Amino acid sequence: MTIIYYNGEFRDDQVTLDYNDRGYQFGDGIYEVVRVYDGRLFTAREHFERLVRSAGEILITAPKTVDEYIEICEQLIEKNQLADGNIYIQVTRGVAVRNHAFPEHAEPVTLMYTYEAGRPLKGMQDGVKVITAEDIRWLRCDIKSLNLLGNVLNKEKAVRAGAVEAVQIRDGVVTEGASSNVYIIKDGTIYTHPANNLILNGITRQVIKECAEELLIPFHEETFGPDELLAADEVFISSTTLEVTPVVQVDEKVIGGPGPVARKLQQAFDEKIQTGR
Ligand code: PMP
Numbered sequence: 480m481t482i483i484y485y486n487g488e489f490r491d492d493q494v495t496l497d498y499n500d501r502g503y504q505f506g507d508g509i510y511e512v513v514r515v516y517d518g519r520l521f522t523a524r525e526h527f528e529r530l531v532r533s534a535g536e537i538l539i540t541a542p543k544t545v546d547e548y549i550e551i552c553e554q555l556i557e558k559n560q561l562a563d564g565n566i567y568i569q570v571t572r573g574v575a576v577r578n579h580a581f582p583e584h585a586e587p588v589t590l591m592y593t594y595e596a597g598r599p600l601k602g603m604q605d606g607v608k609v610i611t612a613e614d615i616r617w618l619r620c621d622i623k624s625l626n627l628l629g630n631v632l633n634k635e636k637a638v639r640a641g642a643v644e645a646v647q648i649r650d651g652v653v654t655e656g657a658s659s660n661v662y663i664i665k666d667g668t669i670y671t672h673p674a675n676n677l678i679l680n681g682i683t684r685q686v687i688k689e690c691a692e693e694l695l696i697p698f699h700e701e702t703f704g705p706d707e708l709l710a711a712d713e714v715f716i717s718s719t720t721l722e723v724t725p726v727v728q729v730d731e732k733v734i735g736g737p738g739p740v741a742r743k744l745q746q747a748f749d750e751k752i753q754t755g756r
Contacts (some may be wrong), residue, residue: 482558484551484591489558492592500588502571505579506626509533510569510590511550514719515593518562525682526719530568533623534587539572542587544576546738555593564595565720569625599721603745606727607643609716611705612636614647614654614677618623621676630657644716646729649677652702659683659718663711664740668697670707683717683748686756690747694738713738723748 481492501507516522527545534541543551552566573585616629633645634657644656646652655661655678662671669691674680691698708714713736714726723745725737 481592481594483557484555484589485754486588486590489554494590497574497588499574499576500571501573501582501585501601502569502588502625503576504577504647505572506624506628507537508537508569508571508625509537510567510625511621511623513566513568515556515561515564515566515638516598518556519548519755520552520556520566520715521752522682522686523552525685527568529623529680529682530570534570534620536619537572537624538581539570539587541570542589553592559593561593561595563597563644564593566593567592571625586588596720599724602643602724603722606725607716608641608728609644609646609656609714609726610637610640610642610730611648611708612645612657614649616647619676620654620678621674623679623682633657642728643724644721644726646708646716647704651704652677653708654678655681655703656716656718659721659724661708662687662717663703663708664713664715664738665707665711667740668699669740670699670701672702673700681717681719683719683722686748686751687717687723687744689745689749694743694747696743703712709734713740715741715744 481491482489485494511526513523514528527548532542568591572586573587575582575585611666612633639646646661647654654672660681662669672678709732716724725741727736
């Protein structure tokens with residue numbers, strides 16, 4: 480039996496969700512996914528700082544502090560004897576009779592649970608295929624909102640094409656994947672979309688930036704288009720669950736690889752995991 484955290488309590492996973500929860504009816508809430516390696520949280524503080532920010536951006540006051548969220552995670556790891564996996568956290572605006580406008584009196588509803596998951600070793604080793612797709616999402620992709628329909632539809636398109644990810648393109652610019660950040664390497668320099676309202680500033684992206692700085696690999700937060708994507712020396716994607724995953728094919732174009740820069744970053748990232756950063 481899995482022990483979950485629901486609205487202030489640790490309990491079994493047979494909770495009753497209220498059908499008037501605004502997360503359910505409007506996607507009115509935010510979430511995070513935090514990685515656990517060998518029973519230890521990885522970059523949890525950064526994830527919960529982002530959770531508090533996402534909540535604030537949609538005018539929800541996060542019910543707990545960063546330290547309190549971390550403490551609940553530690554307890555969930557312990558209660559579920561989790562070694563390798565993830566912790567999912569979501570906070571919705573709360574329960575109220577259906578009306579688009581914010582309810583006057585609603586308490587945020589928090590759900591946190593763990594699930595087992597191994598590292599994505601095969602994709603990291605061999606590289607993966609991606610497709611390109613139009614970025615049809617809203618203009619606040621910096622908020623980790625529960626509204627994921629644009630992401631879900633593009634991810635499904637990728638899966639149906641036998642690919643792992645959809646690289647999204649808005650107005651001729653590569654933004655990010657449906658659930659990952661996207662990078663190209665040209666002449667030894669890494670390029671990735673700037674952290675603005677059009678992408679989620681991935682925590683893994685921030686760790687990769689740190690690794691690149693330590694390895695003295697130039698890291699440019701600059702936009703690039705689909706032509707540059709196809710002409711890149713290397714392409715890779717990153718996320719909490721994908722880590723540094725090299726891309727070996729974009730649509731019909733075989734890029735080849737995994738390349739040397741992705742390999743160096745994988746190694747540096749692995750050291751961060753081992754040392755707990
Ligand atoms: N962009 C999107 C749209 C995502 O869903 C994710 C995964 N949460 C990322 C980027 C990568 O973020 P992180 O490295 O924090 O997992």
